[in-house]
Amino acid sequence: MIERLQIAIGLAIIGFLAYQLLRRYHIHKTAAASSHDPILSDLKPGVPAIIYFTTPGCVPCVTQQQPALMRLQTELGEDIQVLQIDASENSEVADRWGVFSAPTTFILDPKWQVRDVNYGVADAPKLIRQLNALRVNH
Amino acid sequence: MAALTLRKVDHSGLKVGQASTIILLIVAFVLNSTLLVAFVALAQLLGALNVPFAPYRLFYQNVLKPSGLVKPNVIDDNPEPHRFAFLVGSIFNGVATLALLANVPTVAWVLVGIVIALANLNFWLNICVGCLMYYQLNRLGVPGFTQAPISST
Numbered sequence: 001m002i003e004r005l006q007i008a009i010g011l012a013i014i015g016f017l018a019y020q021l022l023r024r025y026h027i028h029k030t031a032a033a034s035s036h037d038p039i040l041s042d043l044k045p046g047v048p049a050i051i052y053f054t055t056p057g058c059v060p061c062v063t064q065q066q067p068a069l070m071r072l073q074t075e076l077g078e079d080i081q082v083l084q085i086d087a088s089e090n091s092e093v094a095d096r097w098g099v100f101s102a103p104t105t106f107i108l109d110p111k112w113q114v115r116d117v118n119y120g121v122a123d124a125p126k127l128i129r130q131l132n133a134l135r136v137n138h
Numbered sequence: 139m140a141a142l143t144l145r146k147v148d149h150s151g152l153k154v155g156q157a158s159t160i161i162l163l164i165v166a167f168v169l170n171s172t173l174l175v176a177f178v179a180l181a182q183l184l185g186a187l188n189v190p191f192a193p194y195r196l197f198y199q200n201v202l203k204p205s206g207l208v209k210p211n212v213i214d215d216n217p218e219p220h221r222f223a224f225l226v227g228s229i230f231n232g233v234a235t236l237a238l239l240a241n242v243p244t245v246a247w248v249l250v251g252i253v254i255a256l257a258n259l260n261f262w263l264n265i266c267v268g269c270l271m272y273y274q275l276n277r278l279g280v281p282g283f284t285q286a287p288i289s290s291t
Contacts, residue, residue, distance in 0.1 A: 057287040120263030
């Protein structure tokens, strides 16, 4: 039984570390190119942004992610800008940003460097925490 | 196929089902318990059938919700894809139970591992692979898969 417990704990740790490594690698990779990406040309400079990748068939995007982003925009007003991208219509952009599922949200600082990424639904409090962390780090 | 009327789904109840599945299956692996894998398969099957005495539902409705440990998170959604996801998990765990009874433990624990991985994906990242399968089958026009993805308009 102890052996099986060790295997279970080991696998859980490996899974957690693999996820964290993947996430950090993804942030690092996209951060290098994000500030020059043409999709950001319509954004206002000097304002943090959320790049929100969705697809027409993504149910949690409609039921959870969009309401969370709307709530965020209501609360933060001009202090945040959200760019919504249909990953199925803009597959090249999605590939460039390493998007493999919807919803995916990227948190960009005022210089449009990627600072965080959320795979799956990120609720409004989580997004606010991530945006607040940008202020702390700057 | 056209979507029918959108209903409310308590996603906290779904999260409880996913968390219970993960914990029980890990315990089943540690204890090498065929009975516990069979119980999870049955609990998921009853959840898929949406019966009022489904164990996860009873645990959420009668213990976690009244105690305030888990707050309801009711949103517009189709319940069918989530039930289908439960059914897929139930089939995997059902086959794993049979494999354990047939003394083929490697196959059994690989299947259980897949269910644990998918439940984690759903619990932590809200990526419901069973739901994606359901909507794909709906697009293909497979009978019984009547609910189309929700439109944003």
